[in-house]
Amino acid sequence: xxxxxxxxxxxxxxxxxxxSNIMLLVVIAxxxxxxxxxxxxxxxxxxxxxxxxxxxxxxxxxIYEKLMHKPVTIGxxxxxxxxxxLALNLPPTLPWWMGVLGAVFAIVVVKQLFGGLxxxxxxxxxxxxxxxxxxxxQKMTYFVYDGVTGATPLAQLKSGNVVxxxxxxxxxxxxxxxETSVIAIMIGAMLKIFTAAVLIDLRIxxxxxxxFVIFITLFGGNGFDPWYITAHLCGGGLMxxxxxxxxxxxxxxxxxxGKILFGICLGCLTGLFRLFGGSAEGVxxxxxxxxxxxxxxxxxxxxxxxxxxxEK
Numbered sequence: 072x073x074x075x076x077x078x079x080x081x082x083x084x085x086x087x088x089x090x091s092n093i094m095l096l097v098v099i100a101x102x103x104x105x106x107x108x109x110x111x112x113x114x115x116x117x118x119x120x121x122x123x124x125x126x127x128x129x130x131x132x133x134i135y136e137k138l139m140h141k142p143v144t145i146g147x148x149x150x151x152x153x154x155x156x157l158a159l160n161l162p163p164t165l166p167w168w169m170g171v172l173g174a175v176f177a178i179v180v181v182k183q184l185f186g187g188l189x190x191x192x193x194x195x196x197x198x199x200x201x202x203x204x205x206x207x208x209q210k211m212t213y214f215v216y217d218g219v220t221g222a223t224p225l226a227q228l229k230s231g232n233v234v235x236x237x238x239x240x241x242x243x244x245x246x247x248x249x250e251t252s253v254i255a256i257m258i259g260a261m262l263k264i265f266t267a268a269v270l271i272d273l274r275i276x277x278x279x280x281x282x283f284v285i286f287i288t289l290f291g292g293n294g295f296d297p298w299y300i301t302a303h304l305c306g307g308g309l310m311x312x313x314x315x316x317x318x319x320x321x322x323x324x325x326x327x328x329g330k331i332l333f334g335i336c337l338g339c340l341t342g343l344f345r346l347f348g349g350s351a352e353g354v355x356x357x358x359x360x361x362x363x364x365x366x367x368x369x370x371x372x373x374x375x376x377x378x379x380x381x382e383k
Contacts, residue, residue: 159249278334
């Protein structure tokens, strides 16, 4: 035989789309929420925090890789996504230097120290948000809208007060820069869904939202109340988390059943934290805890190799 066969490691079939293309599309999908957040909190100069946090994430990755004599990877836009997502999860009144500190923590500690893109075990942006919550609790829980301070709609809902769900849908409420407008978030989500099928798997956000609705219906004390459910879905970072952070490729399961189980864990944990926790929100902690459970979820849901047969 004169034929020569090339033997290589898997995967043997590769898509033409690159990580940089995917990350750039994610950035574009985040633009509606970003632009609305900057306009919505224009009196608080939210744009300064967005620019400073995103730039700090890119610069931190560049400096670290240069110091460690590693290939510079800022061209894959993953640092831009991390910095932008972190900024969208911060209150608009947060001092810019705290956002910079959070960006450095996300890139250096959570991402680079564990091997860089594809090796981090939890979402870097959410890990940095939790880090800032621990270090600067007062600043991270201080919310302003149109120059007036007060509680977020979720905090009011938890206290038993009536909230305006239409304002929550449109975004005319207090909250972090990118979480207030559900409409803007869903426009970005639609871009992710229809631009390219590889950008998002509907199993994760779908099972997340459905399981969360079931949880608060059973344990929220209001039964199947459309107003109550809508307020919870539109309030806080659930939609931003479900469509843009829970679907992170690195920190979410790769198996089909695993994605559904992952979403169920997210929905139950978010409901648990919101209804029975000390804080009105719980999306960040729910996603981080579920990230830590991913290896176990994949082990349980990993399909059997062809020819292995069933259980005995």
